[in-house]
Amino acid sequence: IVAGVVVRAVDGDTAVVKVDGQEKRVRFLGVDTPETVHPNKPVQFYGKEASNFTKESLNGRRVWLEYDENPQDRYGRHLAYIWLSKPSDINEDSIRANMFNAKLLLGGYAKVMIIKPNKRYESLFKKFQDEARQSGLGVWSK
Numbered sequence: 001i002v003a004g005v006v007v008r009a010v011d012g013d014t015a016v017v018k019v020d021g022q023e024k025r026v027r028f029l030g031v032d033t034p035e036t037v038h039p040n041k042p043v044q045f046y047g048k049e050a051s052n053f054t055k056e057s058l059n060g061r062r063v064w065l066e067y068d069e070n071p072q073d074r075y076g077r078h079l080a081y082i083w084l085s086k087p088s089d090i091n092e093d094s095i096r097a098n099m100f101n102a103k104l105l106l107g108g109y110a111k112v113m114i115i116k117p118n119k120r121y122e123s124l125f126k127k128f129q130d131e132a133r134q135s136g137l138g139v140w141s142k
Contacts, residue, residue: 001066001087006058011036012050012109014077015058017065027077029068030125031104032113034139046139050109057100058082068118079118092124105129108138 004019012033017026033054034047064087065080073079082100095102101121104110105128112125133140 001064001083003062003064003086006061006063009051009055009058012047012054012104015054015082017063017078019065024078025076026065026080026082027073028101028104029079029081029118030112030114030121031101031110033104033110045142046109049138050104053107053109054100054104057084057103063100068120070118073115079115081121095121095124096128101125102128106132108132108135108140111139 002019004017004024007016007018007023009015010025013028013031015026016023033050034044035041036043036047036051061084064083064085065078066083066087067078067080070079083098084100085098087094087098096106102125105112105125112122112129114122114125132138
């Protein structure tokens with residue numbers, strides 16, 4: 001787990017994070033928010049809300065990046081779970097309270113997207129998505 005500061009959110013599930021003086025483009029693991037900046041796709045339903053939520057929550061904030069099996073994708077982006085406070089005891093309660101990826105799912109800003117082998121929190125993420133879907137939040141509201 002490495003600490004960094006979010007320079008800027010790119011969209012709902014990607015941000016530029018400064019770690020040890022270096023800016024890294026970070027794609028959030030396990031989640032997929034509706035598109036807002038894709039070159040070949042229109043802005044999708046609830047995309048602006050997801051993007052704004054990420055910007056308001058993360059811009060300028062100190063975060064901790066937790067990597068899984070594959071730390072980077074084929075585009076050179078870092079792949080990480082984003083913690084809002086340094087995790088000590090990692091359990092469902094701490095994930096709900098302090099992991100930004102989980103907050104995206106719980107608030108209906110994202111759907112689960114698992115790209116193996118990065119599947120550490122897959123079952124919990126599916127549970128969080130089901131809660132948001134049952135409550136009709138965000139992307140599940142129409």
